Amino acid sequence: DTEVTQTPKHLVMGMTNKKSLKCEQHMGHRAMYWYKQKAKKPPELMFVYSYEKLSINESVPSRFSPECPNSSLLNLHLHALQPEDSALYLCASSQPSGRGTDTQYFGPGTRLTVL
Amino acid sequence: KNEVEQSPQNLTAQEGEFITINCSYSVGISALHWLQQHPGGGIVSLFMLSSGKKKHGRLIATINIQEKHSSLHITASHPRDSAVYICAVRWRETSGSRLTFGEGTQLTVNP
Numbered sequence: 001d002t003e004v005t006q007t008p009k010h011l012v013m014g015m016t017n018k019k020s021l022k023c024e025q026h027m028g029h030r031a032m033y034w035y036k037q038k039a040k041k042p043p044e045l046m047f048v049y050s051y052e053k054l055s056i057n058e059s060v061p062s063r064f065s066p067e068c069p070n071s072s073l074l075n076l077h078l079h080a081l082q083p084e085d086s087a088l089y090l091c092a093s094s095q096p097s098g099r100g101t102d103t104q105y106f107g108p109g110t111r112l113t114v115l
Numbered sequence: 116k117n118e119v120e121q122s123p124q125n126l127t128a129q130e131g132e133f134i135t136i137n138c139s140y141s142v143g144i145s146a147l148h149w150l151q152q153h154p155g156g157g158i159v160s161l162f163m164l165s166s167g168k169k170k171h172g173r174l175i176a177t178i179n180i181q182e183k184h185s186s187l188h189i190t191a192s193h194p195r196d197s198a199v200y201i202c203a204v205r206w207r208e209t210s211g212s213r214l215t216f217g218e219g220t221q222l223t224v225n226p
């Protein structure tokens with residue numbers, strides 16, 4: 001199984017809502033990532049979890065809150081978002097190689113619209 | 116500042132043509148990745164290179180470490196190859212899992 005799954009596929013939320021994005025992989029990977037991608041732009045790294053611990057936070061606003069409950073699951077909790085947060089949110093996973101040569105496997109993304 | 120540059124930004128080809136997309140980077144890397152993204156979002160990893168050349172079907176990726184340059188070639192292009200192709204690198208000097216992405220090349224293959 002070389003698949004990363006993400007739910008939901010689409011999400012529309014108001015600025016006062018609280019919602020969560022979910023990502024799952026069963027490849028035994030111990031690194032998981034959240035990216036944000038705006039139209040016609042490359043992905044921007046938001047967070048990296050390595051062995052279930054947060055290892056990189058790219059100065060993301062606190063209205064985005066990541067969680068890694070176990071080695072297969074990654075959540076992104078959303079609260080009080082702004083319209084400019086509307087984007088495609090991509091999850092990825094990899095098995096850390098220690099030599100920087102691991103391949104990231106991406107999920108299909110959640111398309112988020114904030115009204 | 117460590118940078119990744121891709122060219123061309125946009126490329127239109129006729130079915131059957133040979134296609135080349137280029138990627139240049141500024142400093143030493145531990146790995147370079149070629150990614151494909153179809154409309155609708157999902158990203159597929161095509162190749163991971165640290166030296167030499169790799170081939171998968173009609174796709175060939177090469178890297179020249181001394182010149183800090185990589186190319187992705189598509190032979191006998193087909194409309195289903197239409198997608199955005201993204202080059203991404205992991206800098207040798209950086210520990211951890213961060214990738215730096217190029218801006219992408221939008222490829223359209225017409226029948």
